Amino acid sequence: ATPVAFMGGMSSAAKLNVIIKDGGVLEVLARVRAVAFDKTGTLTEGKADVVEIHPAARTVDETLQLAAAAEQYSVHVFADPIVASARTQQLELPEVVTVDEVATNGVLASLADGTSVRVGKPSFIEEVTGPIDRPVLSAGETAVYVSVGDELAGVIILSDPIREQSADTVSRLRRAGVAEIAMVTGDITSTAESVAHAVDIQTVHAETTPQTKVRIVQAMRPRPVLMVGDGINDAPVLAAADVGVAMAGRGATVASESAAAVITSNDIARVADVAYVSRRTVQIAL
Numbered sequence: 001a002t003p004v005a006f007m008g009g010m011s012s013a014a015k016l017n018v019i020i021k022d023g024g025v026l027e028v029l030a031r032v033r034a035v036a037f038d039k040t041g042t043l044t045e046g047k048a049d050v051v052e053i054h055p056a057a058r059t060v061d062e063t064l065q066l067a068a069a070a071e072q073y074s075v076h077v078f079a080d081p082i083v084a085s086a087r088t089q090q091l092e093l094p095e096v097v098t099v100d101e102v103a104t105n106g107v108l109a110s111l112a113d114g115t116s117v118r119v120g121k122p123s124f125i126e127e128v129t130g131p132i133d134r135p136v137l138s139a140g141e142t143a144v145y146v147s148v149g150d151e152l153a154g155v156i157i158l159s160d161p162i163r164e165q166s167a168d169t170v171s172r173l174r175r176a177g178v179a180e181i182a183m184v185t186g187d188i189t190s191t192a193e194s195v196a197h198a199v200d201i202q203t204v205h206a207e208t209t210p211q212t213k214v215r216i217v218q219a220m221r222p223r224p225v226l227m228v229g230d231g232i233n234d235a236p237v238l239a240a241a242d243v244g245v246a247m248a249g250r251g252a253t254v255a256s257e258s259a260a261a262v263i264t265s266n267d268i269a270r271v272a273d274v275a276y277v278s279r280r281t282v283q284i285a286l
């Protein structure tokens with residue numbers, strides 16, 4: 001393999017807004033036969049919008065106020081729309097004393113008045129509320145649960161549209177010889193499966209943690225595995241995969257640091273483009 005060919009490959013990739021950190025990455029990428037995709041912010045746009053709020057122990061406005069107070073310091077893709085929605089409605093946010101981001105679960109905040117607020121996935125909320133009903137969601141929708149003390153305050157329904165290019169990217173990777181494609185997400189099974197179905201991915205691993213994402217990708221070997229992700233929760237798996245590719249969006253800094261390559265244009269089609277570039281480069285280099 002000649003370094004010159006790799007430099008050519010890296011510059012072709014750079015023209016596609018894919019920053020490859022070292023030429024050796026192209027060689028591994030050319031041999032990749034298994035790909036794992038994160039869902040939220042990777043296969044989906046990561047530009048969610050609040051669609052509606054189902055009140056429970058609190059009103060619609062109170063639910064949004066509590067959630068926005070807890071989310072204002074979070075970089076999760078659901079934090080922005082929740083905070084923006086509260087701001088648009090000119091709701092005052094209660095004062096927050098401490099906030100903890102619990103990876104793949106949500107956020108946990110203590111308010112100045114001593115109450116504790118959780119915002120996130122149902123299992124995380126049920127730790128304090130006990131069993132809660134799940135709303136029926138349409139495709140492209142996801143639910144964020146809000147608790148206050150030990151009560152369910154309400155449920156925020158967000159739209160998180162699938163990227164227009166996701167299905168095509170999956171099919172181009174298959175045509176490039178990728179035998180195994182999986183989704184590895186922290187989200188709940190029902191939402192994960194509806195997105196997987198829409199982009200034609202059959203293997204779905206839902207409710208994963210940053211650590212189980214690593215184990216799932218390791219189990220996809222001995223084929224070299226490419227992982228594509230965007231979030232803080234993807235940093236360990238991006239580092240552990242044979243090639244980690246980060247989608248650069250908000251909060252993607254940690255993901256980008258752990259990845260071998262970064263898509264700076266936030267365009268998922270680049271995953272397939274760079275796979276083709278790597279195959280061409282290695283043919284030339286050999």
Ligand code: ADP
Pocket residue numbers: 038039040041071074076078079103104105106107119120121122142143144184185186187188231233
């Ligand atoms: P993925 O692995 O698909 O990127 P994440 O692990 O980022 O998904 O999120 C999975 C689920 O965790 C979300 O669907 C949401 O329910 C919950 N979650 C995680 N962090 C937050 C947060 N800051 N605010 C609200 N929900 C969150």
Ligand code: MG
Pocket residue numbers: 038039040041042229230231234
């Ligand atoms: Mg994600």
